[in-house]
Amino acid sequence: MKKVDDVEVQWAKFLEENPEDKMPMIDENLLRERMIKELTYVSAMDVKEYTLYQKWHEIKSKFPTESVNTLFGEEETFLADPVQAKYIAEAKSNIWIPESVEDYMDLEPVLEYTDDSGKGTKKGVDGSVVSYNIERNMDLPVRCNALKSFITNGRNNSNIGRNLHFIVKDNKTSKYLGVVTISSDFLDLTPRDKHIGWDRTLKTQGGMINHTGIGSSIVPTQPLGYNYVGGKLLSLLCLSDEVQKLWKQQYGDIMVGVTTTSLYGNTKAGGLSQYDGLDYWDKMGFTAGSVSYEPEKETIYMIRDWLKVKHTRKYFEWYIATKSTGQPYKRDHKNRSLQFVYAQMKIPKELIRSDHARGIYFSELYTNTNEFLRGDIKENQLVKKFDSSYEALVKIWKDKHARGRIGFLKKKNKVSYDTLFLDDLIYMNWEETKAKYLGQIGR
Numbered sequence: 001m002k003k004v005d006d007v008e009v010q011w012a013k014f015l016e017e018n019p020e021d022k023m024p025m026i027d028e029n030l031l032r033e034r035m036i037k038e039l040t041y042v043s044a045m046d047v048k049e050y051t052l053y054q055k056w057h058e059i060k061s062k063f064p065t066e067s068v069n070t071l072f073g074e075e076e077t078f079l080a081d082p083v084q085a086k087y088i089a090e091a092k093s094n095i096w097i098p099e100s101v102e103d104y105m106d107l108e109p110v111l112e113y114t115d116d117s118g119k120g121t122k123k124g125v126d127g128s129v130v131s132y133n134i135e136r137n138m139d140l141p142v143r144c145n146a147l148k149s150f151i152t153n154g155r156n157n158s159n160i161g162r163n164l165h166f167i168v169k170d171n172k173t174s175k176y177l178g179v180v181t182i183s184s185d186f187l188d189l190t191p192r193d194k195h196i197g198w199d200r201t202l203k204t205q206g207g208m209i210n211h212t213g214i215g216s217s218i219v220p221t222q223p224l225g226y227n228y229v230g231g232k233l234l235s236l237l238c239l240s241d242e243v244q245k246l247w248k249q250q251y252g253d254i255m256v257g258v259t260t261t262s263l264y265g266n267t268k269a270g271g272l273s274q275y276d277g278l279d280y281w282d283k284m285g286f287t288a289g290s291v292s293y294e295p296e297k298e299t300i301y302m303i304r305d306w307l308k309v310k311h312t313r314k315y316f317e318w319y320i321a322t323k324s325t326g327q328p329y330k331r332d333h334k335n336r337s338l339q340f341v342y343a344q345m346k347i348p349k350e351l352i353r354s355d356h357a358r359g360i361y362f363s364e365l366y367t368n369t370n371e372f373l374r375g376d377i378k379e380n381q382l383v384k385k386f387d388s389s390y391e392a393l394v395k396i397w398k399d400k401h402a403r404g405r406i407g408f409l410k411k412k413n414k415v416s417y418d419t420l421f422l423d424d425l426i427y428m429n430w431e432e433t434k435a436k437y438l439g440q441i442g443r
Helices: 002-017 028-043 047-062 082-093 139-150 190-196 200-204 224-228 230-237 241-251 297-310 312-319 333-344 369-373 390-412 422-427 430-440
Strands: 065-069 075-079 109-114 119-123 129-133 163-170 176-184 212-220 257-261 282-286 359-364
Touching: 002 312, 028 297, 047 139, 047 422, 047 430, 075 082, 082 139, 109 139, 109 230, 109 241, 109 390, 139 163, 139 176, 139 422, 163 212, 163 230, 163 241, 176 224, 176 230, 190 282, 190 359, 190 369, 212 224, 212 230, 224 230, 224 390, 230 390, 297 312, 297 333, 312 333, 422 430
Parallel strands: 212 257
Antiparallel strands: 065 075, 109 163, 119 129, 163 176, 176 212, 257 359, 282 359
16 A cells, blocks of 8 residues: 555655646647658668667767867867767777687686666565665766667667666676676566466566566677677576576565567577577567567657646656656556557557567576466475576586587688677768668678
8 A cells, every 4th residue: 555655645746846837838740740750761671770770879869979170171070978988989999809719718707787876675574675775886887888889789778677787798808798688577478478377467466577587688799799609608697696696686586587589589590599599598489579660769758748748647657656666666668658659649550560579588597487486386495497607607608609609610711800889870870870780780
């Protein structure tokens, strides 16, 4: 009852601070026309082009530039924020590049936790939620964000809810091997839920979804990813003792499973992803139409203003209200709000979603993970399924995956020493971006 009362108190305060005469003015017809125009443009793209288009928009939005005329009458363009320029240069110069093809054997991969809040929560002995301060290095989140933005073609999203952000680095040289983010798990993935035998009420209202996380970003640097299937290394590290311990420390719930989805699903040659054939990750099936097309950022802000005026309570619950833990009151608020607005505005269905399917993968950290998630057993009855130490997981990667991959590339004379760092997108238009990078998507 206390949780509901808290939300109602927040609601009353919100109404007091947002009287009708201070609500934004939105032309509904103009907004609908704008949405249809933008959605028509992006829905004509295939999933790879749309992925790159989102990345280009993300970088243009997050890393604005300024231009000045030089003494010679030429225009010079540079990053508006010199602090951003500093961290981008630092990230780019610290990517691991092997000097010889066998250097991967000397790697000691570790996860460096990067916290962007400085706060943690845990459950007290009486079941209450207790907040506490944790050690914080202020520049770690910025470094992590710079890496996530530029080493992958996929969009660097900020997920609402639980998030553990990590830089993966070599313990010997401190060079970067990639980034990993473990976030609040998807509520509904039918193939996974059928495999577990999950009752939706127990999963949501019973809070069992809090015992699983999702690998929302699992991105190796290059050439580690290409030469040594570095994505498989990072996928294994998502299951490590360090991730499990931090999840428990931060959120008070034991982690018993990890979900992830493949970026390109069955559109890749052979339908394979970095999770196929990987120890401890089991393929559950495919999502049904996983790509939701979105308008541009300015239009999304207009949509929020429209919601605030026309559906004030929904806007409040999606964007303002929080639980007693400080977490958002509603999960997946961005997708929920967009789908609601699409329906209210009667946006044609073919402009909203593609039928592109992503592969679903699930890792059971205990032999009886599914029994625990169904509520059949208690936490003290859980039995570890495998050795999840750094040493054991890295050994699997080196012996079973990296060795075979680099051996194959050596025979074919296809070993690469090229990095992938997309900072040039800061200064490129969409046509230039597409010409240079579209052919590399999904490789």
